Amino acid sequence: MRAIVCGAWGKVETLELGELPAPVPKAGEVLIRVHAAGVNYADAIMVGGTYQTKPDFPFSPGLEAAGEIMAVGPGVERARIGERVMAILNHGGFAEQVTARAHEAYPLPQAMDYATAAGFLTAYVSSHVAIRWQGRLEAGESMLVLGAAGGVGLTAVEIGKAMGATVIAGASSAAKLAIAKEHGADHLIDYGRQDLKDEVERLTGGEGVDVCYDPVGGPLFDKALSSLAWGGRILLIGFVAGVPQIPANRLLVKHRAALGSSLRYFRHNRPDQLKASVDELLVWYEAGKLRPLISAQFELARTVEAIRVLTERRVVGKVVVTL
Ligand SMILES: NC(=O)c1ccc[n+]([C@@H]2O[C@H](COP(=O)([O-])OP(=O)(O)OC[C@H]3O[C@@H](n4cnc5c(N)ncnc54)[C@H](OP(=O)(O)O)[C@@H]3O)[C@@H](O)[C@H]2O)c1
Numbered sequence: 001m002r003a004i005v006c007g008a009w010g011k012v013e014t015l016e017l018g019e020l021p022a023p024v025p026k027a028g029e030v031l032i033r034v035h036a037a038g039v040n041y042a043d044a045i046m047v048g049g050t051y052q053t054k055p056d057f058p059f060s061p062g063l064e065a066a067g068e069i070m071a072v073g074p075g076v077e078r079a080r081i082g083e084r085v086m087a088i089l090n091h092g093g094f095a096e097q098v099t100a101r102a103h104e105a106y107p108l109p110q111a112m113d114y115a116t117a118a119g120f121l122t123a124y125v126s127s128h129v130a131i132r133w134q135g136r137l138e139a140g141e142s143m144l145v146l147g148a149a150g151g152v153g154l155t156a157v158e159i160g161k162a163m164g165a166t167v168i169a170g171a172s173s174a175a176k177l178a179i180a181k182e183h184g185a186d187h188l189i190d191y192g193r194q195d196l197k198d199e200v201e202r203l204t205g206g207e208g209v210d211v212c213y214d215p216v217g218g219p220l221f222d223k224a225l226s227s228l229a230w231g232g233r234i235l236l237i238g239f240v241a242g243v244p245q246i247p248a249n250r251l252l253v254k255h256r257a258a259l260g261s262s263l264r265y266f267r268h269n270r271p272d273q274l275k276a277s278v279d280e281l282l283v284w285y286e287a288g289k290l291r292p293l294i295s296a297q298f299e300l301a302r303t304v305e306a307i308r309v310l311t312e313r314r315v316v317g318k319v320v321v322t323l
Contacts, residue, residue, distance in 0.1 A: 003095030009049030025073035036118035037093035062093020066117035119318030139164030293317030
């Protein structure tokens with residue numbers, strides 16, 4: 001089958017369009033004919049060899065995909081051949097066929113096309129898991145979202161609104177903030193130009209926010225931590241701008257908490273909560289509360305470009321590769 005092939009750890013540019021043997025579904029797995037695959041920051045990290053999981057060479061990256069079920073492995077009862085699904089993958093999405101664990105291949109809502117579905121799961125489910133189960137965001141609370149026009153950030157804005165919170169979106173430009181506003185953000189902070197802590201203070205009457213959703217890290221983290229209210233929770237989602245250090249004294253006095261959240265580990269440890277997250281998200285999607293933004297689509301042969309627009313900070317929402 002045609003696939004984007006990684007044959008050694010290196011830069012994204014070392015990826016090539018080539019051939020790999022078609023995968024065979026094992027017990028509990030389904031085989032999917034891929035129509036579209038979502039692009040994630042982690043694809044670049046995996047190809048570089050510094051991701052938490054390191055597949056054997058040669059492999060195809062790609063952590064989520066949408067398509068139709070072609071075959072099922074032993075013991076799979078629920079799935080049907082030809083069913084339209086979106087799936088969370090260990091890797092392998094940038095290829096014509098991929099296997100997924102049957103319980104992580106979710107039937108598509110009728111109105112959802114493959115490109116939208118390919119970019120749905122990682123972004124929305126990661127954010128939902130973090131905000132619902134770790135952040136325990138309550139209706140009426142406030143949430144600050146950093147990188148708010150990015151792949152996961154934009155979903156956090158929508159999820160915060162669906163849960164009844166006041167959402168403050170932070171991003172590095174007016175254009176990115178306009179997108180966050182379109183997707184429901186109540187207040188906007190341009191942290192490329194404004195001081196994050198001062199603005200949060202102003203917007204919350206000096207109280208600070210109850211939850212901060214942070215997929216960025218780096219120098220912004222310190223200000224984000226200072227922006228938390230008494231009892232505030234900062235959610236560690238990703239470190240695109242660097243891994244910050246947390247001085248413990250900054251947590252103690254104000255009863256703050258820093259909470260990690262990783263979809264990749266959560267899905268193995270809490271499969272029931274994962275399913276509850278997907279179920280709630282699909283209810284919200286059908287009710288029109290979520291409006292997934294796919295801002296760019298690239299053909300399989302242009303996967304390197306698709307990953308690069310993301311790592312070079314040039315996109316809003318999600319990027320997908322189509323087949
Ligand atoms: N924990 C989980 O379960 C989980 C799941 C999915 C993704 N993630 C992680 O979350 C992070 C964001 O992923 P994503 O897919 O949302 O990426 P993305 O679309 O590129 O969004 C990241 C945002 O970070 C901001 N940013 C600040 N400094 C940056 C820099 N030096 N380089 C690139 N972006 C920078 C950008 O917004 P501004 O320009 O507005 O600052 C950008 O929109 C990644 O680390 C990813 O691995 C974690």
